[in-house]
Amino acid sequence: MTEQNNTLGIWLMIATAFVFAMQDGxxxxxxxEYNVFMIIMIRYWFFASFVIVVAARKAGGIRKAAATKQPFVQAFRGVLLAxxxxxxxxxxxxxxxxxxxxVFAMYPLLVAALSGPVLGEKVGWRRWxxxxxxxxxVLIILQPGFGVFQPAALIPLLAAFMFALYGLLTRYVARKDSAAVSFFWTGTAGAVTMTAIGIWxxxxxxxxxxxxxxxxxISSAFSHFLLIRAYEVAEASAVQPFAYLQLPFAAALGVVVFHxxxxxxxLIGxxxxxxxxLFTLWRARVSKA
Structure with a gap:
């Protein structure tokens, strides 16, 4: 078992947030410049290759990494993330x-809201x-009812909902499968999905x-490596709040590079x-303690 080192885990999560932001840019x-589906397809080809290489280097190889009692849920997770x-x-x-x-910063709150119906977890009144x-x-950001409201602003809200569901399903399959198995299915199922769509x-x-x-x-594979290492060396509750740094990192990139x-x-929203x-994460940590 890897020794817990929260300080190292926090720095790894900060690095993860930075690489994720660069990846988004x-x-x-x-x-x-090009079709979204084609870009994501190529990215997933590399990601799947990375996942397969990692699996092959571990004890038991690809056969062990692919072994799951929940193939349909695992495959759905991979499709959903793609x-x-x-x-x-x-x-x-x-x-x-x-x-x-x-808007996407809403996803941890959606995870908390959906953890009851999906995982059967209790959500207290403070978290609600x-x-x-x-x-x-989110309403402050979207400004519904004002002339500046763009229906397109609902696109990242849909992405947040999908990512929250993916996160919950990842926790669900973790009850029976290891992280290595889930990682393998995420890459391979996503690659198959994007190839079926993007090749056209x-x-x-x-x-x-x-x-x-x-x-x-390269940044896609590296970011996942950093994320895995962060959760290996530190408690999830200690490092998760620092994932929010992706927002200011991406915002700075948007302002400086894309004007x-x-x-x-x-900003207020x-x-x-x-x-x-952050309050929701803190309450989850208190409840666990």
Whole structure:
């Protein structure tokens, strides 16, 4: 068993959030030039190759990594995550990194809200209040009823819902399967799904953009490696709050590289959502203790 080192885990999670943000920036650039499905398909080819290599190097090899008593749930998880990535990258192109991540920050609250019906976990009144406050934050970001409201702002909210469901299903399958098994199914099922969809949207890519594509693939695999290491060396409750750093990292990238503007309502709403999410994580830690 790996010795717990929360300080190292926190730094690994900060690095993970930074690499995820860079990955989102690369995705936004490429998806703005080429079809989203093709970009995600190529990314998943590399990701699946990485997963298979990792599985092959471990004791028991690929056979052990693929062994599960829940193949349908595992496959559905992989399909769901692949489609969620497509939805979120579409949001980056339509809305930009700043507003997409501001809304997507809602997903930990959705995890808390859905943990009752999906996992049978008890959600106390304090967390329900935090969830409600989080939704108020999203409404501040979306500004429904005002002339500036864009229906497209609902795209990252859909992505947040899909990612929350994926996270809950990951916890569900963890009751019977190891993290290595879930990781294997995530990569392979996602690759099969994206190949079935993306191959129909293939288009030639400029030589210079293959460099960006290569960086996207490498950052995708590296970010998952960092995330796995963070959870291996530290308690999840200690490192999870630092995952929110992906929001300011991505926002900074959006402003500096893509010249996006941060509207006041988005800043206020994001602060409300993140604050509610951090409170929810804290309550979960207190309840566990």
């Amino acid at each position: 690369l995705s936004r650039h490429l998806a703005g 489609l969620e990535v497509c939805v979120m990258v579409t949001a980056f192109v339509v809305l930009g990194l700043v507003e997409s991540h501001a 209040v935090a969830i409600g406050i989080g939704f108020v934050g 949207f293939w288009e030639p890519m400029a030589e210079g953009d293959w460099i960006w594509m290569g960086l996207l693939c 996006e503007a941060i509207r006041t309502n988005v 994001a602060a409300v959502v993140v604050g509610a999410g």
